[in-house]
Amino acid sequence: MRIDILTVVPELLEGPFSHSILQRAKDKGLAEVHIHNIRDYSTDKHRNVDDYQYGGGAGMVMSIQPIAACIEELQSQREYDEIIYMTPDGELFEQSAANQLSRVKNIILLCGHYKGVDERIRELFITKEISIGSYVLSGGELAAAVVADSIIRLLPGVLNDETSALTDSFQDNLLSPPIYTRPADYKGHKVPEVLLSGNFKKIEEYREQEAYRRTKERRPDLLDS
Template sequence: MMKIECITIFPEMFAPLEHSIIGRAQKNELFSFNTIYLRNFAVNEYGQVDDSPYGGEPGMVLRPEPLARAIQSTHVKEDGGKVIYLTADGVPLTHKIVSDLSKESHLVLVCGHYKGIDERIREDYVDMEISIGDFVVSGGELPAMLLTDAVVRLLPGALGHKESGDTDSFAQGPLGWPVYTRPEVFEGKSVPEVLLSGHHKRISEWRTAESLKRTKERRPDIYEKLQIDTKFGTQ
């Protein structure tokens, strides 16, 4: 069973993971989730885990001693797992990274705050640094939840037999295609006729065309790579 642990100063923020698909996966023991309260490893009786940065820069930095002790308490290194730091200057999160991480047995997610964490922890304790986008949020808790959700839904059995991530955006390269449900006509707009035809080949061709169209319009970077891969026979 996969184990995911989050080192944080705000453990109460992770309550949403008790619900929906992720909550169900926990109840079904597909993975275990635990928060580690960083202040339990504080440098003094006042619960201090941060300090001002050397060099006079404004803001605060999470100190290395509490983080080192918190990471060591998980025994993730002994388990052969990975320590991941969620940070805006990390590598962009992709479906490939999520897929690879879903095969790990133990993940420890470090949630930074303020100006980040001491660089020595990044150098000596962290195995991977991940960004969820080209923007900055107030702390690592929301990115950690997003990463956890993305990883867990790829675990065997997490989505159930009626659901599948195989046709999700990015799972096979391009973005997903448009989807429709009842009613057949809504506010004057009808479901595309091809989806009502029962002709599986035509439906498949329509989905492929719409998927590529949407990818070209919204993510030309992905579309260009698809065209290059196809040209050289790797797609």
């Protein structure tokens, strides 16, 4: 998989892809993440990438020219399955979307900034718009990192135990059940006996019951979907 991220502040994305699972995926050759500075594509002598809104109003708007130039150059090199705009008014990102995107080959993530992008970018290039929550960030960079992480960890071979991703919260519209590790008794706080029993049928039944209980308590909306 290849993910190209378009941003005006590439420094914000240097850390997330240099450690842990994401770095492992890159080292194994399972995923490539390329970060592009939109300013490099500006024809303005000062490398400006924003301008005032037509019609007036607070906030600057990301200009069409440098974004279009960057996308068009990438498209001339390969075909992209999705060109995604990270925006608060996009579709709420959920596990099912991460599952779907983990099966494609090439993705562009466009990070919004300032007041947003010129609407013509959305009309001409964008195939999907994603929000990671009903709140506003200073830019789409952190959201793009979240989306990339959630996709890359699902790629076969990225996790040491590939069944781990299949038992994550939200994979079956349930939250994960409680989990424990050693010691079995910490100052009188004990691990449930069933998990120590070695009876895998009972352990699986316990986990299913606890997953349902936790979901009903914390996210009952998932049980209705």
